[in-house]
Amino acid sequence: MIDEVLSFAHRGYSATDTVDAVSRLKGKKFEVELQLMIGLPRDTLNRFLLTLDRVIELQADSSGPSTLVLKGAPLESSGGMEGILLCR
Numbered sequence: 001m002i003d004e005v006l007s008f009a010h011r012g013y014s015a016t017d018t019v020d021a022v023s024r025l026k027g028k029k030f031e032v033e034l035q036l037m038i039g040l041p042r043d044t045l046n047r048f049l050l051t052l053d054r055v056i057e058l059q060a061d062s063s064g065p066s067t068l069v070l071k072g073a074p075l076e077s078s079g080g081m082e083g084i085l086l087c088r
Contacts, residue, residue: 001054002047009040015054022058034058035066 001015013021018034025032034055038048055063 001051005040005042008042031061034060034063
């Protein structure tokens, strides 16, 4: 949940928006799942670990990875985290 990463990936929301939405949903007794989008443009290992810490702090009911980067897709060449295994 790094604003620069969210903005550059055109996600349409900020880290604060995420925190607010989770708080409101949990306040109304909804179960909340947060998906971790690994390898977004401008993401790094350290930034991803910070995001992971923030997700843990939010105490979502579940969470997990959701990004699949295909060889030749725009996300591959957009400057995401290095070292991500690509589907070939």
